[in-house]
Amino acid sequence: MRRGQGHPVTGGAPRGRRVTVVLAVLVLLTGAVLVALSVARSGEPGRDGPEAGFARDMSAHHAQAVRMSFIVRDRTDDPEVRLLAYDIINTQSAQIGMMTAWLDEWGLPKTDPAGRMRWMSGHGGHGSPAASGDAAMPGMATREQLADLERASGRDAEARFLRLMIAHHRGGVAMAEAVLARTGRDLVRRLARTMVDGQRAEIRLMEGMLRQRAAA
Structure with a gap:
């Protein structure tokens, strides 16, 4: 029973890492968009x-x-x-x-x-x-x-x-x-x-x- 009860804990780690990776990608994409907008704005008179x-x-x-x-x-x-x-x-x-x-x-x-x-x-x-x-x-x-x-x-x-x-x-x-x-x-x-x-x-x-x- 104790061994079975431990499965959710070990199984939850990969899901947590996936969420972290997704958030990191979103942050990078948001940063890239902001940089692109900044560059475009800087090109205007x-x-x-x-x-x-x-x-x-x-x-x-x-x-x-x-x-x-x-x-x-x-x-x-x-x-x-x-x-x-x-x-x-x-x-x-x-x-x-x-x-x-x-x-x-x-x-x-x-x-x-x-x-x-x-x-x-x-x-x-x-x-x-x-x-x-x-x-x-x-x-x-x-x-x-x-x-x-x-x-x-x-x-x-x-x-x-x-x-x-x-x-x-x-x-x-x-x-x-x-x-x-x-x-x-x-x-x-x-x-x-x-x-x-x-x-x-x-x-x-x-x-x-x-x-x-x-x-x-």
């Missing part, structure tokens, strides 16, 4: 990185271009200027959507509490100070320039818009070129290159349109 700074600042930059385009659209009947305004509104609104989606995917805030343009050090002070009082963003129009555009009409509005948008596009090109020199992420590089090529082409177009109006 940082809060203060050039990708996040570019996405935030170029979105604000684009927003002003869209605003100026809406203004001139309502202050001229010239089909060429209105078509250009529509192109800028559609293109840059879509690009704002793309950059906003990046920030959402990266889990990063849409604005930088420390101020604009920190990622683009040494940008040379292109353009005028932003209306918000943050560091100068290349090519941004001032409050006064925007107010003058809103008061203008006809050829005067067209000329003001073209001058402001040429400077604005040049600033945008400078920002896009800056992020190209600072990032290796393909999706950021593709959009930045598209901006450089597209805005340079529009600068040439607007310079020609401005010369036509000056000669008229």
